[in-house]
Amino acid sequence: MTKENLIKLIKHELTRTTGCTDxxxxxxxxxxxxxxLDKIPDKIELNMSLNIFKNALNVGIPGTGEIGIExxxxxxxxxxxxxxxxxxxxxxSQEQIQAAKKYRSEGKITVKCIIPDDQKAIISxxxxxxxxxxxxxxxxxxxxxxxxxxxxxxxxxxxxTIIFKQDSLAENKHPSLCESENKKMENKNVQYKNxxxxxxxxxxxxxxxxxxxxxxxxxxxxxxxxxxxDIIKSILEIEETSFKFLFDAAKTNFEAxxxxxxxxxxxxxxxxxxxxxxxxxxxLRPTACxxxxxxxxxxxxxxxxxxxxxxxxxxxxxxxxxxxITALVGVYSANRRIDAxxxxxxxxxxxxxxxxxxxxSYLGRLTTICGCAVAASTGVAAGVVHLLGGRTKEMVDAVxxxxxxxxxxxxxxxxxxxxxxxxxxxxxxxxxxxxAVNGTSIPAGDGIVGYTIDETFANLAYLNxxxxxxxxxxxxxxxxxxxxxxxxxx
Numbered sequence: 001m002t003k004e005n006l007i008k009l010i011k012h013e014l015t016r017t018t019g020c021t022d023x024x025x026x027x028x029x030x031x032x033x034x035x036x037l038d039k040i041p042d043k044i045e046l047n048m049s050l051n052i053f054k055n056a057l058n059v060g061i062p063g064t065g066e067i068g069i070e071x072x073x074x075x076x077x078x079x080x081x082x083x084x085x086x087x088x089x090x091x092x093s094q095e096q097i098q099a100a101k102k103y104r105s106e107g108k109i110t111v112k113c114i115i116p117d118d119q120k121a122i123i124s125x126x127x128x129x130x131x132x133x134x135x136x137x138x139x140x141x142x143x144x145x146x147x148x149x150x151x152x153x154x155x156x157x158x159x160x161t162i163i164f165k166q167d168s169l170a171e172n173k174h175p176s177l178c179e180s181e182n183k184k185m186e187n188k189n190v191q192y193k194n195x196x197x198x199x200x201x202x203x204x205x206x207x208x209x210x211x212x213x214x215x216x217x218x219x220x221x222x223x224x225x226x227x228x229x230d231i232i233k234s235i236l237e238i239e240e241t242s243f244k245f246l247f248d249a250a251k252t253n254f255e256a257x258x259x260x261x262x263x264x265x266x267x268x269x270x271x272x273x274x275x276x277x278x279x280x281x282x283x284l285r286p287t288a289c290x291x292x293x294x295x296x297x298x299x300x301x302x303x304x305x306x307x308x309x310x311x312x313x314x315x316x317x318x319x320x321x322x323x324x325i326t327a328l329v330g331v332y333s334a335n336r337r338i339d340a341x342x343x344x345x346x347x348x349x350x351x352x353x354x355x356x357x358x359x360x361s362y363l364g365r366l367t368t369i370c371g372c373a374v375a376a377s378t379g380v381a382a383g384v385v386h387l388l389g390g391r392t393k394e395m396v397d398a399v400x401x402x403x404x405x406x407x408x409x410x411x412x413x414x415x416x417x418x419x420x421x422x423x424x425x426x427x428x429x430x431x432x433x434x435x436a437v438n439g440t441s442i443p444a445g446d447g448i449v450g451y452t453i454d455e456t457f458a459n460l461a462y463l464n465x466x467x468x469x470x471x472x473x474x475x476x477x478x479x480x481x482x483x484x485x486x487x488x489x490x
Contacts, residue, residue: 001222001231003238009219010353014249014324015151015316018090019062019309020414022055023072025150027088029133030076033144036158041135043108044073049130051366053113054476057483059414060309062089064097067309067415070109073133074100085151090313115473128366129319149216149365150319220361223354228399228453231358232382232392235350240342246349247342249315250328253302256312257329260301263310268419269301288434291337295380296427298333299325303419317353317376318360322414322422326376327356330426331383340387352376352383355399362461368468368475372422373406374460377429384433394433396453397441401432403456404442404449407463412475 001009017024030044046069048056056069064071072089078096079088103109114130131146145155156163223231260269272293302325305312317324331352335345356379363375381398385391390398406425435441442449448463450456 001219001226001234003234005219005222006231006234006354007238007242009216009223009357010243010350011245012216012219013318013353013357014245015086015319016252017086017314017316017321018088018311019321020055020059020306021086021150021316021319021321022052022414023059023061023069024086024089025052025131025146026056026069026072026133027076027079028082028085028151029131029144029146030073030135031079031082031088032076032153032156033133033135033142034077034080035082036144036156036163037135037137037140037142039137039140040077040103041108041137043110043136044077045110045112045134045136046073047112047114047130047132047134049114049128049366050472050476051128052131053111054412054472054479055366055414057413057479059307062309062311063092063094064101064309066101068104069111070104071100073109073111074103076133077103086316087313090311113476115476128364220357223358224361224457228355228358228396228457229392231354232351232395235354236347238350240346243346243350246328246353247346249324250332250349252313252315253325253329254298254332256305256310256314256325257298257302257333259310259312260303260305263305265308265310266301266304268304268416268423269297272297272300272423287337288431291334291384291434292427292430294333294337295330295430296423299329299426300419300423302329303422304416307414307416307418318357318371319365320371320376322372322418323356323360323376326372326422326426327352327379327383330377330380330429331387334380334384334430335387338384338387340389344387348383348386351386351395352379355379355382355395359457359460362457363464367464368411368472369407369460369464370409370411370421370425372418373409373425374403376422377406377425378402380426381429381433381436384430385436388433388437390433390437394436398429398433398436399453400444400449400456401436401442402429403460404447405432407448407460410468410471410475413479 026046034041056072058067060067061071075089075092075096078099079092081088084090129148133144135142141159143155143157146152147154153164154166260266261273303322306314306321306325314321315324315328317327328349331348356376359375359378360371363369378399381402382395385395385398405428409421444451448459450459
């Protein structure tokens with residue numbers, strides 16, 4: 001891949017968000033539908049992939065103090081800001097929140113999740129990231145489909161007339177559904193109509209040709225064809241100032257960490273801070289302990305702030321705010337102890353970002369395996385090795401250690417415990433970077449670790465899909481059971 005395309009890909013994979021991206025994309029889809037319905041809908045029917053359902057079920061919604069898919073959808077009715085996309089929940093007023101809560105209470109929203117067909121060996125990207133919002137008012141109906149990526153609008157349809165459509169929108173013939181309002185799994189069938197049309201007058205979403213989903217997917221696939229070592233070599237040959245945007249993104253996410261430490265509603269990051277980074281005698285020394293504790297505390301604070309729904313902006317990476325926190329705050333906060341030069345820090349942030357993007361290119365947008373643990377934390381490991389003056393070989397060793405240790409860590413939806421996962425794995429990744437520089441790592445051919453780093457990535461992808469497809473279904477079973485528990489707080 002050319003150096004220009006590497007920069008383009010990293011920039012595209014960064015997205016400003018407020019709140020978790022999964023309730024954000026639901027809110028965005030409804031807001032876009034409301035824009036074309038041009039009135040308050042009488043009812044809303046939502047169909048979404050199991051992974052979106054899992055991630056949106058229990059995560060805090062900024063400014064509301066509450067969780068819930070229905071509330072995220074209702075906020076889309078009153079946001080009037082669909083152009084904001086994944087930042088749509090930023091700055092919602094109390095009036096809008098109260099109106100959304102009232103709308104939700106009226107029982108006008110139906111939520112269903114699509115369960116991948118049991119006969120499919122490998123689940124497609126559309127199956128994993130799919131949101132369909134159907135808005136009804138009198139005789140009018142607007143349908144919005146987002147799939148494959150969080151801002152990838154595939155279809156806008158009003159009264160069976162196509163306003164906008166991607167030619168790549170595939171027909172999904174065999175999903176089954178689980179209904180959240182009944183809090184139980186059901187086996188139903190629904191067919192998504194593939195509305196083909198030769199009409200060339202579709203509404204334009206002003207998608208830049210250089211950044212449409214097809215072009216970006218081509219770049220992701222191209223990235224996988226290159227050796228990891230060659231990708232890092234290309235990153236290091238790029239002028240450091242070209243990555244200034246990553247420094248700004250890291251500062252944005254670090255400021256969320258500071259908000260998490262300052263908020264009266266948070267505990268996790270502050271508790272880690274109270275434990276202390278290291279002893280006073282070590283305070284000025286760039287030890288592994290000090291760097292790892294710094295990473296652990298600041299990633300925890302930022303992750304907690306985001307998961308609880310504090311209204312703080314986050315620069316997401318590969319569609320995930322938590323991955324953006326891990327990959328960028330991890331390296332940024334480690335360097336507060338290591339104190340490498342600004343140019344080295346810029347390169348380390350780029351290494352962390354491109355490593356995360358590469359691993360996610362193998363895994364896909366939404367996964368059963370925790371993306372923070374095995375994608376973003378690999379980025380931290382590689383980036384910290386660079387901060388320490390290590391070579392590409394040590395980056396490979398550190399990344400292998402992260403994947404070899406955390407490959408089985410599951411994603412059980414977005415919620416507070418994500419902060420615990422990302423802080424623990426980012427901290428460990430920092431320690432593995434120190435170990436690798438000093439000659440210690442999981443050896444090649446050990447467990448799922450391959451004899452090359454690219455073999456390790458391929459093994460990880462195979463473990464995730466098809467290996468853990470059934471696991472996702474069982475996770476949702478458990479999440480729905482928990483929503484029914486008599487021990488659940490109101």
